[in-house]
Amino acid sequence: MVVTERSGATHAGDGTAARADGARPLRRRRPLPGGRAVVGGFLVMAAAVGIFAAYTGATTRKGVSYVVARHALSVGQRISRADLTTAPMVLSPTIGSELAFRDPARLVGALVVGPVQAGELIQASSVVAGADAAGDRQLSFPIAAGRAVGGTLKGGDLVDVLATYGSGADATTVAVVRRARVVARSDTSATLDPAGTAGETITLGLASSVDSLAVAHAVDAGQVMLVRSTGASSSTDSGTYRSPSAAPGG
Incomplete structure (x- = not known):
C-alpha cells in the first residue's frame, strides 16, 4: 500500500497551504489605546510641561x-x-x-x-x-579740596560760592552765587589751584551771564570757598560779612 500525504497537512499552521490556495492569512489587528490610556498619557505630558515651566521660572527672571x-x-x-x-x-x-x-x-x-x-x-x-536742569552757562576753575567740602562734591550737588576779598580786619566775604549746580568734578593730581597747590577742578552750571561774571571775578580776585547747599533751606543772611572788629566802633 502506498500512503501519500498532502504537504498542506503538515504545514497547516504556518499559512503556506493557505497561500498556495490563494487565501489570505488572517492576522490579528493591534487594538487602539483605550480612553484611560489616552488620558493617562495626556496627564503625564502635562506634568512634564509643568515641571519644565516651574524650573525655567525659577532659574530665569523676566527683565x-x-x-x-x-x-x-x-x-x-x-x-x-x-x-x-x-x-x-x-x-x-x-x-x-x-x-x-x-x-x-x-x-x-x-x-x-x-x-x-x-x-x-x-x-x-x-x-x-x-x-533743576537749568544752567546753560558752564564755568570751570581749580580749587583746593579743603575749600570744596573736602573734595567730596559730586555732579548734581548744589553749592553756594563764597569769596573773601582783602585780608585781616579789612577782609570782606560775600555770597557770589547761591545754589549753583556742580556739573562735573575732576581731582587729577596735575590740577593746581590759584595758590599753586594741588587741588581739583570744579565745573558749575550757572543760570545767567551775571552769575558767570561774578564767579569769574571771585576766582581771580578773591579766595573762593564752596559750601554744599544740597537740600539746605533758603539763606537768611545778607550775603555779605565783615569781621565785627572792622565795623564802625568795633
Whole structure:
C-alpha cells in the first residue's frame, strides 16, 4: 500500500497551504489605546510641561524695560528723545525704583552731569532732570579740596560760592552765587589751584551771564570757598560779612 500525504497537512499552521490556495492569512489587528490610556498619557505630558515651566521660572527672571543711552552722552549735554532707548534688564528693587528710569519722557531736556556710554543704564546720579536742569552757562576753575567740602562734591550737588576779598580786619566775604549746580568734578593730581597747590577742578552750571561774571571775578580776585547747599533751606543772611572788629566802633 502506498500512503501519500498532502504537504498542506503538515504545514497547516504556518499559512503556506493557505497561500498556495490563494487565501489570505488572517492576522490579528493591534487594538487602539483605550480612553484611560489616552488620558493617562495626556496627564503625564502635562506634568512634564509643568515641571519644565516651574524650573525655567525659577532659574530665569523676566527683565523690565529701563532707559539706556542710544549713544554716548557727554557732560553738559541736553538730552533729547533721539538720545534714548530702552532695554530689558533685571535690577534690584532699590536701583529699579530710585536710581533708574523707565519712561524716556522724564529725561527729555535733562542735563548730563556724568559721562554715559552707549547702551549704559541712565542713572539718577548721571543726570539733572526737571527744573533743576537749568544752567546753560558752564564755568570751570581749580580749587583746593579743603575749600570744596573736602573734595567730596559730586555732579548734581548744589553749592553756594563764597569769596573773601582783602585780608585781616579789612577782609570782606560775600555770597557770589547761591545754589549753583556742580556739573562735573575732576581731582587729577596735575590740577593746581590759584595758590599753586594741588587741588581739583570744579565745573558749575550757572543760570545767567551775571552769575558767570561774578564767579569769574571771585576766582581771580578773591579766595573762593564752596559750601554744599544740597537740600539746605533758603539763606537768611545778607550775603555779605565783615569781621565785627572792622565795623564802625568795633
